[in-house]
Amino acid sequence: MHDNPFRPGFGISPPTLAGRDALLDEWREVFGLGAWSPFRAALVTGMRGVGKTVLLNAIEDAALAHEWTVVHGTLHASLIDGLEHDRLPAMLAEQDAAAVTRDLTGVTVAQLGGLQTAVKAQYEREPRLESMLGRLVELAEARGTGVLVSLDEVAKESLEQLRRIAIAVQHLQREDRRIAIVAAGVPASIAAALDADGLTFFRRAQQVRLDTLTLPETRVALAEPIRGRGRAIGDEALERAARASEGYPYLVQSIGARAWEYTPSTREITTDAVQHAVEVAHAAMGESVIVPALRGLSSRDRDYLLAMAEDDGPASTAEVASRMGAIPGNAARQRSRLLDGGIIVAPERGKVDFAIPRMREHLRAHPHDAQLGLPTRARETFRD
Ligand SMILES: Nc1ncnc2c1ncn2[C@@H]1O[C@H](COP(=O)(O)OP(=O)(O)OP(=O)(O)O)[C@@H](O)[C@H]1O
Ligand SMILES: [Mg+2]
Known part of the structure; x- marks a missing residue:
């Protein structure tokens, strides 16, 4: 309980994992026997907290369930180094019995300094990444399966790493080998990857734009875990919780967790519990999601958001520009950067709205969070 x-x-x-079944089926088809699918190379994008990483986790689980080999990595400057010197040799040592016994014939383990060395010796030819992936694919194909390369946190700073991995995968796919790749990142990073030299491979990849959950999906995401553990939630309480989350997956979990905790030993999760949970979860959005999202922005970008927050709903881009004291065309840079960053959306031509729930309310309540560098309210109390 x-x-x-x-x-x-x-x-x-x-x-x-609500609302992602149809998508996961596409990957299950990739991992199923013999099916060719455009999802063999896919790019997943969406705003912060929409569920990119957990979708990758689910895709990896589907691959493992079909006995595929999974090479998972988070993009950063030394990813390839880690793959080449540590992870791939370890995976090969585990799977490639032939390589180990072949290399060890007539030589003692001590002479070679351990299995790692033996495996390393066999895959020394350049480029190492490509040959090691190739061998992993060979081993998987021998079992009737394949290899999934799953990469999270695509970022501008690590496009070179992405490029090298993409080239290796592309090469194997051209030879019709059973290897699939999926990479995830916020829209700005994915856009940078699509623009980069040497990454044209991804322009032909399947683009998957993750969106927030629909209202029915949100109800499932909340009700199923509660009922699955033997507790109950009435329709009214469920409806309140679902609507307050706006389908934003992070908030769904946050509201669900707090509603559960309110009176954990009673069977029913009441509307009171939900009411309390929504208040706490909304207040916590600032620290956990909104402030971190604002941190990476320029002060001009933040001014744009503050100008947007004056409206109760979608704001007109011309209005926002004039509130910022800019001529209309001049705010377009901020607009497109914020769109790419997954911070705002364009619900219709000439309009912008916040992508992340509670951002409007947070900026109104704490405008200084958007104006780092300006005096805070606390400091003002020490004036004159
Ligand atoms: N389909 C879903 N149903 C229910 N909860 C979900 C779903 N997708 C994600 N979540 C929850 O939302 C939260 C954020 O998910 P996740 O970390 O995958 O987001 P992300 O898109 O990778 O964020 P970031 O851009 O910061 O990396 C987690 O608490 C996760 O459990
Ligand atoms: Mg993530």
Whole structure:
């Protein structure tokens, strides 16, 4: 009863992965026998907290369920180094019995300094990444399966790493080998990857834009974990919780977790519990999601958001520009950067709205969060 099923956080798989079944089926087809699918190379994008990482986790689980080999990596400057010198040799040592016994024939382990060395010796030819991936694919194909390369956190700073991996995968795919690749990142990073030299491969990849959950999907994401653990939630309470989350996956988990905790030993999660949970979860959005999202922006970008926050709903781009004291065309840079960053959306021509729930309310309540560098309210109390 006390064991909270909800998982507010980043990269932590939820108890019910709602609304992604149809998408996952596309990958199951890739991992199923013989099927060719455009999802063999895919790019997943969407705003912060929409569920990119947990989708990758689910794709990896589907691959493993079909006995595929999974090479997972988070993009950063030394990813390839780690793959070449540590992870891939370890995976090969585990899978490639032939390589180990062949290399060890007539030589003692001590002479070679351990299995790592033996495996390394066999895959020394350049480029190492490509040959090691190639061998992993060969081993997987011998079992009737393949290799999935899954990369998270695509970022401008590590496009070179992405490029090298993409080239290796592309090469194997051209030879019709059973290897699939999926990479995820916020829209700005994915756009940078699509523009970069040497990454044209991804322009032909399947683009997957993750969106927030629909209202029915949100109800499932909340109700299933509760009922699955033997507790109950009435329709009214469920409806309130679902609507307050706006389908934003992070908030779904956050509200669910707090509603569960309110009176953990009672069977029913009441509307009171939900009411309390929504308040706490909304207040916590600032620290956990909104402030971190604002941190990476320029002060001009933040001014744009502050100008947007004056409206109760979608704002007109011309209005926003005039509030910023810019001539209309001049705010277009901020607009496109914020769109790419997954911070705002364009619901219709000439309009912009916040992508992340509670950002409007947060900026109104804490305008200084958007104006780092300006005096805060606390400092003002020490004036004159
Ligand atoms: N389909 C879903 N159903 C229910 N909860 C979900 C779903 N997708 C994600 N979540 C929850 O939302 C939160 C954020 O998910 P995740 O970390 O995957 O987002 P992300 O898009 O990778 O974010 P970031 O851009 O910061 O990397 C987690 O708490 C996760 O459990
Ligand atoms: Mg993530």
